[in-house]
Amino acid sequence: MYESKPDWSRAILDPPAREAFVRKAKADRFAWEAAELLAGGKHADASDVALKGIALIGQEHFASSCKRYATSVFQVSLLATSEFLKGVLPRETEPN
Secondary structure (H helix, E strand, C coil), X not given: CCCCCCCCCCCCCCHHHHHHHHHHHHHHHHHHHHXXXXXXXXXXXXXXXXXXXXXXXCHHHHHHHHHHHHHHHCCCCHHXXXXXXXXXXXXXXXXX
């Protein structure tokens, strides 16, 4: 006998929470795409995509996701990934 499972209720998000969720999801997709392009040797394209992700969630969070995808999914060395991210991340200016 078939018993239907209860319907999953959708999370109710207020507009700011929904915006944050969507922003993080888009940045995560950019991290995946940048890691994939890096693995394929398309560094300039990967940099362009990475900058879009950084603009959405900040450099620390983006770098963490991109590094995880590049090293674990696409088998890019940690050194190559770190060097790529170092070249893409905005440089902090030194105080005068």
